[in-house]
Amino acid sequence: MKLETLDTIKARCTLEGDCWLWPASSNPHGKPEAPKVRHGGKVVKVRRVVRELVDGRPIPGRLEAVARCDNLRCVSPQCSIKVSTKRSRQIQIERGHLNTPAAIAKRTATRRAASRFPEEVIEQVRNSPDSCAKAAAKAGMSKGHAHAVRTGQWRARANNPFAGLMA
Ligand SMILES: [Zn+2]
Incomplete structure (x- = not known):
């Protein structure tokens, strides 16, 4: 079973200041998503794995690791903060990262109008x-x-x- 370490993760990132930028998605037209990786037999968010490796303990299920630098691709432990899943949702909505029904409807309408x-x-x-x-x-x-x-x-x-x- 493959296990990532801080080194294997860091080695794949572009380092910019405090930020560790995970390579851009191979599907640039997909919805923006926090990078994920296969780790210990599960697909998990890279930022969460990094946080847990640095903390030396798992993040409780009710908490999420969010990048305070506002870069969705950043998985740096210097940038990640632990917030409640509720707060994380709010942050994602504020940043336009979440597919809320309203956001989806808006995108669809825009696409339709454009075509x-x-x-x-x-x-x-x-x-x-x-x-x-x-x-x-x-x-x-x-x-x-x-x-x-x-x-x-x-x-x-x-x-x-x-x-x-x-x-
Ligand atoms: Zn960052």
């Missing part, structure tokens, strides 16, 4: 000399969406990294 309009229509809204409301009506989208297109907050041109900053 409904072809690029030509988006381009029209973007370049039209009409008012936002008028352009929106012509394109059949809401005024809020048209505004977001014009300010670059939504459907920004993929080839322009500064879209949205120049609004």
Whole structure:
């Protein structure tokens, strides 16, 4: 049975200051998740394993190890703090890391809205000399969406990294 040690874990991380950054997920489009590793026959959170190795005792089930540096990939013992699972949930929600029903609904709606309009229509809204409301009506989208297109907050041109900053 494979057991990780502080050394084997640290060796896989990129060290940045106090942070130990676990390699990025091989599935970059998946939902952000705290890194996990197979340890003692179970798949467990790396940060938790590190904390337990440093503390020399298991973390009680009602507590979670959270990275106070706000980097989900950081598993450093210098950054991890133990909080209640309830507090950990709140922190994750604050950081947008948790798939709450509301967060999922919002993402789905955004994706749907984004795919409904072809690029030509988006381009029209973007370049039209009409008012936002008028352009929106012509394109059949809401005024809020048209505004977001014009300010670059939504459907920004993929080839322009500064879209949205120049609004
Ligand atoms: Zn950190």
